[in-house]
Amino acid sequence: MHRRVRIGVLVLIFLTIATGCSKDNNILERAGYVRTVGFDAEKGDMIRVTVNIPIIIAEASETQQQEEIFSKIVRSSKEARILMQRKTSRKMVSGQINTILFNEELSRRGLWSHMDTLLRDFTISKRTEIAVVEGAARDIIETHLPGHSRTNQYIDRLLKKEFENQTLPHVLLHHFCRDYFDEGRDPITPVLTRSDKDLEVNGIALFKKDRMVGKLSASDIFYFSIMYHDQNRGEFTLGLNRPELYSISFHAINNSTRKTISKTPEGKYRVEIKIDIHGGITEYIGNLKMSTSERAELEQILSRHIEEECNRIVKKMQQLGVDSIGIGQHIRNKVSYKEWRAFYKDNYIQDMDIVVHTSFKVKNFGNFFY
């Protein structure tokens, strides 16, 4: 018995040591963790891939933070990786990619062929953020913006914060692919742009399958978001040139959205989107008294205004033929398989009557009782 235990221990020790013989080791100091990847359209079907690898160099008691940035014109992203590998002293790994940027031109050409590697590569997380940039992704990745943390971190944190505050629909690689495959919904991504020394979330890119076909401006994000999903946070501000409402800002926005489907006598689908919104006022410039029944008047003005804006965005989506808010999925759940097959075709959203109704309720008006 004793001998067997001894042999067992020896085997265990051997196995433990033998695991070190594996060739698959990633030593932190020798690996270059790609954080941001940018794809830009180039002539022909070529693309420019730009990557950013932050590096920490520790010398004696001093640590330096630096970045390695590579850019190559190639056919595919993995080709770029192999070419860049020749320039870096580190082993490039993709496990830490947290942002992928596509420039607008490439997005309009179609992204799917560049998505292939993102889905195939096991090390790339489905939680990776993706965004469309106006201008060149390379410019954004290569420039260090003074006053901000390193660019890769800046983009990552900017998007994460926006998602968290629900001022931007939460769209990651997973959501993009999911909506790309599903019927009755088209994918979207945030749009980033450089404004002087800063980066800015500048709207939402609307995709038809993998091709970007249009863009909503930054001021439309709120109206789009409340149609896109229910949110329980978020803020928005609006100004009208009216004495009752010169400017108003809300926080703690809470909305619930219902989409009801019916059929018109002509056989068209009629979609009613009913949105109930609650929010707390953080600022109000206008001549109505919040503490009196005049509040109802303000709510009425807001409801009508939001309704108009939402209807405008729906019209725009219909013109572009994209169903970014997933109306198709609701229709699919209402009709038989045969009807759905007959209905589901390109630009199906154009054959529908879509009406948005909103009702806005002021939850509170803050510390100032007026």
Added chain:
Amino acid sequence: MAQEKLHRFSIAMLIFNTQAGVVQFTLPRTIATYFGTNGWIILILVYLIVALNIMLINAVYRLGKGKSLFDILQGGLPRFMLIPVYLAVGSLFALIGCLVVKQYVLIYQMIIFPSTSDLMLKIFVDILIFLFVTKGIYNMSKANLLMVFILLAIVPSGFMMLGDFDLLRLSPYVFKEGRDWLKGFASVYAAFMGYELSILLFPYAEKNNKWLKYVHLGNSISLLIYLFVALLCYGFFNYHELKYLSFPMLDMFGYMQFPFVERIQNFIFSLFLFSIIVTSGMYFWSSQQMYSAVLPKAPWKLLLFLIMTLAIGVSYIPKSLIIVEQWFDVLSLFEIGAAIGLPLLALLAILIQKGRSKRHAS
């Protein structure tokens, strides 16, 4: 020392853990490919058929009055007829046992150790399985309880996905856009494979009929887990996307995020080693039982060693995952045959024996 009997709960867990394994990682894709929209419903149908098959095995136990499968068969059929059956079924079990490991190792290699030899990884796992099986069925069932506990502890993490789950994506259609239902049926049926080994447990179980229900319990736990995984995948991704995901469950775990750790799919996949050891271990054990029936004098551990060594040799042939999956498709057809054929053969043996004893009596 009298051989301790297997507790009926241990049997349930043993059956469950033999059934469940790497198949969960690919099952949602299989279902989506073959059965299309809301394909997860097929699991319930297959479960019911499997339950019938288990009842058939139970009938053998009841009619055979708790004798072992080999005693029953040899009581009614001549030995020269049985030996080819033993050899064929024994080899089939061994092949399945080894391909399970091969598949696991190939996935493991792909996601964690891309340039380490899969043969080496496989031998490491095989050593564990050999050690596991040589402890004997009673100790295997005890160890299995702990492994099942660890595996079931993963289940609650599935609830973290509910935030991204939407019933809307399930769609109201059932089995639309599927293809090759028969092939799909065989694949889903294969996911439940493992219950048929209960026919070899007769002499090790308690001497009453209670434990038979626990085989159904094990099978039901498998169903629940499969349903949970499949349903979650259908609502987390969508049916169209599922067809394109090699390992939907890994993708889903990859999406999970804790404040202190991200991308835990590698860790969770490593935990499934426990499931693989049991699945493969049970098949090798069964294989050894078959071979021991052919060569009753040979020491069983030596037999096991030889079987496993041979199996490693065979497993060296398929080099890629897709080929292993193809092998599995073929093997599972034979396995379905064995799962139904063995109890039928045993029933035949019982009938022959009864007929014979009646003639003797008259």
